[in-house]
Amino acid sequence: MLIKSVLRPLLAGAAILMSVPAYSQPSGGFGRSPQVNPDNTVVFRFRAPNAQDVRLSVQSEKAPVRMEKDARGSWSATIGPVKPDIYPYSFIVDGVQVMDPGNRYYFPNERFKGSLLDVRGDSSLIHSMRDVPHGTVTYEFYPSAEGTTGTVLVYTPPEYDKSPKQKYPVFYLIGGTTDTEETWFKVGKADLILDNLIAEGKAKPMIIVMPYGNIEARVAEQKGGLKPADPADRESEEALARSKTFERDLVDNLIPYIEKNYRVIANSKNRAIGGFSRGGGQTLRTGFGNLDKFAWICCYSAYLSNTELERDFKGVVENPKRTNKKLKLLWVSVGDEDFLYRQTTGFIDYLKEKKINHKTLISTGGHTWMNTKLYLASTAPLLFK
Amino acid sequence: MLIKSVLRPLLAGAAILMSVPAYSQPSGGFGRSPQVNPDNTVVFRFRAPNAQDVRLSVQSEKAPVRMEKDARGSWSATIGPVKPDIYPYSFIVDGVQVMDPGNRYYFPNERFKGSLLDVRGDSSLIHSMRDVPHGTVTYEFYPSAEGTTGTVLVYTPPEYDKSPKQKYPVFYLIGGTTDTEETWFKVGKADLILDNLIAEGKAKPMIIVMPYGNIEARVAEQKGGLKPADPADRESEEALARSKTFERDLVDNLIPYIEKNYRVIANSKNRAIGGFSRGGGQTLRTGFGNLDKFAWICCYSAYLSNTELERDFKGVVENPKRTNKKLKLLWVSVGDEDFLYRQTTGFIDYLKEKKINHKTLISTGGHTWMNTKLYLASTAPLLFK
Numbered sequence: 001m002l003i004k005s006v007l008r009p010l011l012a013g014a015a016i017l018m019s020v021p022a023y024s025q026p027s028g029g030f031g032r033s034p035q036v037n038p039d040n041t042v043v044f045r046f047r048a049p050n051a052q053d054v055r056l057s058v059q060s061e062k063a064p065v066r067m068e069k070d071a072r073g074s075w076s077a078t079i080g081p082v083k084p085d086i087y088p089y090s091f092i093v094d095g096v097q098v099m100d101p102g103n104r105y106y107f108p109n110e111r112f113k114g115s116l117l118d119v120r121g122d123s124s125l126i127h128s129m130r131d132v133p134h135g136t137v138t139y140e141f142y143p144s145a146e147g148t149t150g151t152v153l154v155y156t157p158p159e160y161d162k163s164p165k166q167k168y169p170v171f172y173l174i175g176g177t178t179d180t181e182e183t184w185f186k187v188g189k190a191d192l193i194l195d196n197l198i199a200e201g202k203a204k205p206m207i208i209v210m211p212y213g214n215i216e217a218r219v220a221e222q223k224g225g226l227k228p229a230d231p232a233d234r235e236s237e238e239a240l241a242r243s244k245t246f247e248r249d250l251v252d253n254l255i256p257y258i259e260k261n262y263r264v265i266a267n268s269k270n271r272a273i274g275g276f277s278r279g280g281g282q283t284l285r286t287g288f289g290n291l292d293k294f295a296w297i298c299c300y301s302a303y304l305s306n307t308e309l310e311r312d313f314k315g316v317v318e319n320p321k322r323t324n325k326k327l328k329l330l331w332v333s334v335g336d337e338d339f340l341y342r343q344t345t346g347f348i349d350y351l352k353e354k355k356i357n358h359k360t361l362i363s364t365g366g367h368t369w370m371n372t373k374l375y376l377a378s379t380a381p382l383l384f385k
Numbered sequence: 386m387l388i389k390s391v392l393r394p395l396l397a398g399a400a401i402l403m404s405v406p407a408y409s410q411p412s413g414g415f416g417r418s419p420q421v422n423p424d425n426t427v428v429f430r431f432r433a434p435n436a437q438d439v440r441l442s443v444q445s446e447k448a449p450v451r452m453e454k455d456a457r458g459s460w461s462a463t464i465g466p467v468k469p470d471i472y473p474y475s476f477i478v479d480g481v482q483v484m485d486p487g488n489r490y491y492f493p494n495e496r497f498k499g500s501l502l503d504v505r506g507d508s509s510l511i512h513s514m515r516d517v518p519h520g521t522v523t524y525e526f527y528p529s530a531e532g533t534t535g536t537v538l539v540y541t542p543p544e545y546d547k548s549p550k551q552k553y554p555v556f557y558l559i560g561g562t563t564d565t566e567e568t569w570f571k572v573g574k575a576d577l578i579l580d581n582l583i584a585e586g587k588a589k590p591m592i593i594v595m596p597y598g599n600i601e602a603r604v605a606e607q608k609g610g611l612k613p614a615d616p617a618d619r620e621s622e623e624a625l626a627r628s629k630t631f632e633r634d635l636v637d638n639l640i641p642y643i644e645k646n647y648r649v650i651a652n653s654k655n656r657a658i659g660g661f662s663r664g665g666g667q668t669l670r671t672g673f674g675n676l677d678k679f680a681w682i683c684c685y686s687a688y689l690s691n692t693e694l695e696r697d698f699k700g701v702v703e704n705p706k707r708t709n710k711k712l713k714l715l716w717v718s719v720g721d722e723d724f725l726y727r728q729t730t731g732f733i734d735y736l737k738e739k740k741i742n743h744k745t746l747i748s749t750g751g752h753t754w755m756n757t758k759l760y761l762a763s764t765a766p767l768l769f770k
Contacts, residue, residue, distance in 0.1 A: 048480065048481050049480075050479050050480045050481075051479070051481065093478075093479075093481050094435050094436070094478075094479060095433065095434075095435045096433050096435075096436065096478050096481070096483060097486065098481060098483055098498075099484060099498050101482065101496060101497060101498055102495075102496070103495075104493070104494065104495035104565055106491060106493075108489070108491075109489065110488075110489035111486060111487070112486060113483075113484050113486055113498075129526075129534055134525075134526045136523045136524060136525050137523065137524045138521045138522065138523040138524070139521060139522045139523075139570075139576075140519075140521050141514075141519045149514055161646065164549070180489055185524075191524075261546065
């Protein structure tokens with residue numbers, strides 16, 4: 001009977017949810033899960049009378065939190081006070097990762113399923129919704145690799161539609177492994193961060209282009225024949241080939257599409273590239289491989305090995321004067337608990353040794369989107385100046 | 386150990402997924418779950434070695450499908466051949482509804498969590514991706530009820546940016562109960578349906594505005610104090626008040642925002658309203674309440690009761706000549722297995738009896754987004770002509 005009551009919503013469509021009993025009711029009502037209290041403690045609730053073990057995995061906490069079951073089969077846990085920020089989380093129900101059914105805000109990802117905890121605090125957070133002019137984010141299709149149709153999100157700044165003769169610089173911004181083209185928008189809040197920085201006069205109005213990083217998966221989805229990648233593999237021939245596919249799609253397909261369809265200043269001084277995690281590797285490879293196209297390179301929580309640099313980007317590392325002349329900014333940031341901390345600081349040391357100009361930010365914390373937002377907010381004010 | 390291995394991805398961020406063992410691997414690899422075979426049979430896979438009972442709930446099937454577990458703890462089921470369409474589905478794991486971790490395409494919803502099965506077939510489906518000019522879908526913020534910031538999606542047709550002097554008619558299109566402003570885009574494929582109809586010369590180029598239907602939830606989210614609604618409640622005073630809140634937000638806030646920021650022909654003959662399920666009720670109430678603003682009303686899988694019509698829309702039903710003069714189209718459609726079939730056909734009978742002009746489509750099937758797409762594809766060609 002329980003099974004049946006849960007199955008009905010999807011079998012019959014949304015509206016029939018009305019007749020579904022409490023078992024499948026979301027935690028906390030519409031849009032109210034998790035419940036953030038005025039003191040920034042947070043209550044999570046999840047109904048699962050049959051479950052033996054339910055835990056909360058939330059990036060504000062160092063370890064999973066055990067949830068307690070009440071007599072009605074509702075599990076709950078309270079955490080905090082939590083420092084205001086946006087934290088991915090999920091429930092682990094007898095070992096199965098589950099989004100919060102009471103929360104409509106997802107972490108867009110092609111592999112894991114997380115929800116978003118938004119602890120707003122006051123409006124001092126740079127990603128907060130403020131009463132400032134807002135840009136927009138547009139879903140575009142573009143002609144991509146191997147005859148496929150690519151998807152990309154494009155942020156235009158608040159004034160874009162009102163200044164029909166103005167042209168803008170462009171920042172190409174790439175998500176991490178298994179992220180989608182939506183992750184910088186929905187988790188990274190690239191739009192709100194730029195709206196706020198622009199309103200404060202701290203960042204120049206710019207267009208932000210958010211591509212999908214996994215071109216092979218898109219080709220396979222539309223044409224068949226996917227060989228799944230091992231995300232642990234960052235430096236093998238196959239990983240390099242995948243990064244090359246991304247680079248070619250960006251340079252040959254996406255940039256021309258953007259420059260045809262948006263009012264863009266189409267030169268290297270007005271073109272930046274940045275990315276998180278795998279997207280940081282794609283950023284470094286695409287940037288170093290195309291110094292004539294990108295004068296601004298922002299690498300968040302990623303690195304290239306000395307071996308790769310000296311093999312594939314010999315001209316970049318062995319002619320620092322030329323590199324320094326071409327690049328207006330090479331930025332590398334990482335958290336002190338990031339699992340790539342050692343490699344990334346090694347990369348920074350290598351840049352120092354080779355006398356390649358760069359800026360760094362070593363933050364606290366790990367390989368998270370909380371840090372990634374900080375890195376965007378720290379670098380966007382430097383761009384195109 | 387199993388628990389720990391599943392928790393790590395969210396604790397440490399996407400990239401650390403690389404070190405997670407097979408237990409939390411997605412079914413079918415990146416973007417390949419479910420696996421649609423050339424004969425349109427479909428294989429679903431889900432790894433959950435601890436689970437006792439895993440079922441597949443997919444709207445292509447009349448009943449849930451039992452999945453079978455292999456020695457490695459992977460559950461699978463094969464269905465079909467399935468008629469090409471897009472079907473919401475989820476796994477029911479020991480009674481808990483779970484999205485497919487291997488599939489990046491979600492059903493945006495504030496309550497249940499579903500993934501989308503896309504059986505493409507050939508390109509004859511009106512929602513299929515074809516090699517035609519594409520419009521775009523833009524996320525906008527607008528000043529909404531009670532000082533909140535509203536979110537809305539706006540489709541502009543392919544030629545919009547290239548015809549800077551052209552003005553367009555607008556279709557306001559509302560999702561169902563617990564849907565979000567994204568559901569018409571991601572599940573209803575409003576953009577692709579219009580791209581294709583426009584390319585075939587069947588529909589006039591138009592702007593489609595997709596609002597969020599649950600204004601109270603947004604106010605509560607931003608201001609606190611939500612009273613959760615009972616979705617079963619369609620006709621109580623509270624339900625009517627909620628519908629009124631939506632109507633006021635649409636008419637007082639959203640329409641002025643759209644008409645200020647898009648190139649719109651701002652009169653009733655160029656303004657349509659349509660919606661599915663709860664959105665169909667909102668459509669009828671907002672349309673009948675504002676005949677001077679909307680000359681086109683499209684009601685998908687919804688109805689109003691005679692009691693409400695005669696109490697709240699007396700002028701509409703008792704003066705059919707005036708109503709028929711004001712309305713260029715009143716459309717009502719429903720599936721023959723829809724749980725609202727009887728009420729909706731009763732509504733149609735009432736319109737006949739009152740001599741109010743209308744068009745209908747009674748399709749096969751239930752209260753589903755497969756039908757909703759069909760209704761959009763059937764009505765868009767009629768609009769603004």
